[in-house]
Amino acid sequence: MTTAPVRTDLYAQVQHFYAHQMHALDGGRFEEYAATFTPDGSFQHSPGAQPAVGRAGIVHELVEFHKRFDGDPVQRRHWFNHIALEPQADGSLRSTVYALVVTVRPGGKPEIAPSCVVHDVLEVDGEGVLLRSRLVTHDQMF
Amino acid sequence: MTTAPVRTDLYAQVQHFYAHQMHALDGGRFEEYAATFTPDGSFQHSPGAQPAVGRAGIVHELVEFHKRFDGDPVQRRHWFNHIALEPQADGSLRSTVYALVVTVRPGGKPEIAPSCVVHDVLEVDGEGVLLRSRLVTHDQMF
Amino acid sequence: MTTAPVRTDLYAQVQHFYAHQMHALDGGRFEEYAATFTPDGSFQHSPGAQPAVGRAGIVHELVEFHKRFDGDPVQRRHWFNHIALEPQADGSLRSTVYALVVTVRPGGKPEIAPSCVVHDVLEVDGEGVLLRSRLVTHDQMF
Numbered sequence: 001m002t003t004a005p006v007r008t009d010l011y012a013q014v015q016h017f018y019a020h021q022m023h024a025l026d027g028g029r030f031e032e033y034a035a036t037f038t039p040d041g042s043f044q045h046s047p048g049a050q051p052a053v054g055r056a057g058i059v060h061e062l063v064e065f066h067k068r069f070d071g072d073p074v075q076r077r078h079w080f081n082h083i084a085l086e087p088q089a090d091g092s093l094r095s096t097v098y099a100l101v102v103t104v105r106p107g108g109k110p111e112i113a114p115s116c117v118v119h120d121v122l123e124v125d126g127e128g129v130l131l132r133s134r135l136v137t138h139d140q141m142f
Numbered sequence: 143m144t145t146a147p148v149r150t151d152l153y154a155q156v157q158h159f160y161a162h163q164m165h166a167l168d169g170g171r172f173e174e175y176a177a178t179f180t181p182d183g184s185f186q187h188s189p190g191a192q193p194a195v196g197r198a199g200i201v202h203e204l205v206e207f208h209k210r211f212d213g214d215p216v217q218r219r220h221w222f223n224h225i226a227l228e229p230q231a232d233g234s235l236r237s238t239v240y241a242l243v244v245t246v247r248p249g250g251k252p253e254i255a256p257s258c259v260v261h262d263v264l265e266v267d268g269e270g271v272l273l274r275s276r277l278v279t280h281d282q283m284f
Numbered sequence: 285m286t287t288a289p290v291r292t293d294l295y296a297q298v299q300h301f302y303a304h305q306m307h308a309l310d311g312g313r314f315e316e317y318a319a320t321f322t323p324d325g326s327f328q329h330s331p332g333a334q335p336a337v338g339r340a341g342i343v344h345e346l347v348e349f350h351k352r353f354d355g356d357p358v359q360r361r362h363w364f365n366h367i368a369l370e371p372q373a374d375g376s377l378r379s380t381v382y383a384l385v386v387t388v389r390p391g392g393k394p395e396i397a398p399s400c401v402v403h404d405v406l407e408v409d410g411e412g413v414l415l416r417s418r419l420v421t422h423d424q425m426f
Contacts, residue, residue, distance in 0.1 A: 008154035012292035015157075015299075019366035023380065075423045077382050077399060079365045081221045082161035096165065098219050100244065100252065102384065102399050104423040109397040110384065113251040115219060115244050139217045139246040150296035157299075223363045224303035238307065240361050242386065242394065255393040257361060257386050281359045281388040 006085045006093070010124060014083060014095065017122075017129040022078045028066075034058040037131045038123060044135045051135075077102040080118070088121070092132060095120040099136070115139040148227045148235070152266060156225060156237065159264075159271040164220045170208075176200040179273045180265060186277045193277075219244040222260070230263070234274060237262040241278070257281040290369045290377070294408060298367060298379065301406075301413040306362045312350075318342040321415045322407060328419045335419075361386040364402070372405070376416060379404040383420070399423040 017036070024032040034055040037043060043058045044051035045065070052061035081098040088094055099116040116139065121132040159178070166174040176197040179185065185200045186193035187207070194203035223240040230236055241258040258281065263274040301320070308316040318339040321327060327342045328335035329349070336345035365382040372378055383400040400423065405416040 006158065008151040008158070008296075009292040011154040011158050012150075012295040016290065016292070016295050016367075016369065019368040022366050023368050075399070077365075077423070079382065079384075081219075081223075081365075082164050083158075084161040084165050085158065098221065098244075100221075102382075104399045107424055109395075110399040110423070111251075112254060112396060115217070115246045115252040139219070139252070140249055148300065150293040150300070153296040153300050154292075223361075223365075224306050225300075226303040226307050227300065240363065240386075242363075253393075254396060257359070257388045257394040281361070281394070282391055 006087060010093075011083070011085065013124070014085065014093070014122065014129060018080055018083070018097070021131075022080065025062075026075070026077050030059045030062040031055075033062065036129075037134075041131050042133045043131075044133075047135070047137055047141065051133075073106055075104045077104075091123075093122040093124060095122050113140075148229060152235075153225070153227065155266070156227065156235070156264065156271060160222055160225070160239070163273075164222065167204075168217070168219050172201045172204040173197075175204065178271075179276075183273050184275045185273075186275075189277070189279055189283065193275075215248055217246045219246075233265075235264040235266060237264050255282075290371060294377075295367070295369065297408070298369065298377070298406065298413060302364055302367070302381070305415075306364065309346075310359070310361050314343045314346040315339075317346065320413075321418075325415050326417045327415075328417075331419070331421055331425065335417075357390055359388045361388070369406075375407075377406040377408060379406050397424075 021033060021036045024036070037055060037058060040054060041058070042051040042053045043061065045061070052058045079100045079102060084096045086094040086096075095118075097118040097120070099118050100112050101114060101116070103111045103113075117137045119135045119137065123130045123132050163175060163178045166178070179197060179200060182196060183200070184193040184195045185203065187203070194200045221242045221244060223242075226238045228236040228238075237260075239260040239262070241260050242254050243256060243258070245253045245255075259279045261277045261279065265272045265274050305317060305320045308320070321339060321342060324338060325342070326335040326337045327345065329345070336342045363384045363386060365384075368380045370378040370380075379402075381402040381404065383402050384396050385398060385400070387395045387397075401421045403419045403421065407414045407416050
């Protein structure tokens with residue numbers, strides 16, 4: 001197989017970027033999550049949803065989405081696996097990643113659903129990694 | 143602990159190899175999956191099965207195996223964790239990896255089973271990574 | 285997001301360290317697991333427990349803990365995800381990691397619980413990685 005010729009240091013950098021990013025999301029630090037996008041970045045967390053655009057828009061979308069958990073003490077954890085990178089002609093990186101959402105309530109057992117695929121476009125420069133766009137598809141909808 | 147002295151760039155390279163490989167398998171691109179093996183590579187997906195040998199043999203085995211899903215709209219995802227590499231005297235790498243199979247059907251919740259261990263022997267050169275052999279053991283059978 | 289400025293080769297090294305360490309734990313090789321700690325390292329596997337200190341103490345704690353599985357043929361696998369590293373002023377690394385425990389019994393399906401967060405302090409030098417301390421928190425207890 002011709003694995004995409006991505007530098008291995010870049011691969012580790014993207015893994016680490018995702019680790020911090022998802023800790024921020026699952027920790028409810030939405031501003032920190034939004035700051036992982038480019039200023040004009042877009043975030044579409046499910047195929048039917050309108051994408052949120054820009055950091056303020058992404059924070060707003062996350063606040064709205066999480067209102068469903070008001071009064072519901074829930075800890076969610078987004079797990080990622082098999083990050084596959086493909087360099088694009090414009091210097092960006094296409095990143096396709098498996099994801100499972102782990103949801104825990106006090107005293108309960110983790111519910112592990114849904115199974116998703118994350119479709120990202122990343123911009124990487126000397127400063128670090130930023131997300132230009134994220135679209136999440138759901139395996140249950142096919 | 144004396145971690146096996148594997149170069150860290152090689153570790154990221156193997157992770158990335160697995161990411162592309164399992165996207166190919168779960169995407170039903172069996173020729174692409176088979177091409178991740180050496181021409182004489184062997185693939186034994188469960189301990190009782192006869193190993194499939196060679197790329198054509200591996201494609202054949204996968205086509206046969208997946209007939210059980212004919213008419214059953216199923217999306218499977220093979221998750222990997224804790225890739226442990228050990229260099230072998232002949233220059234190959236032994237790779238031992240945890241695996242969970244995530245199975246999703248329309249409108250359903252993911253079923254996460256079985257739990258497996260993947261036992262690979264990898265060949266790495268300037269061209270990339272190839273699998274010389276893969277044997278999958280199942281945690282439920284012990 | 286300002287990802288913590290951790291060298292990418294160090295990131296892969298820590299991933300690989302965890303892979304070998306958890307293979308040792310899940311394989312019942314408790315001395316090998318304990319040897320991944322510094323000589324005065326501490327290991328607290330749940331918030332209410334007293335931390336075990338020193339390698340002999342850690343082995344003792346693991347032997348005691350696993351007595352609950354006497355006569356119960358169980359295979360456990362500790363999965364890790366999203367390793368987030370933060371360099372500390374004293375040269376150590378803080379590492380925060382998602383964890384899920386997969387438990388399998390003969391003929392059964394994996395039970396995946398609990399969902400945890402692993403809080404490690406790592407010491408890294410030319411010789412490799414050692415754990416100075418590990419505290420595991422449980423998502424179900426909040």
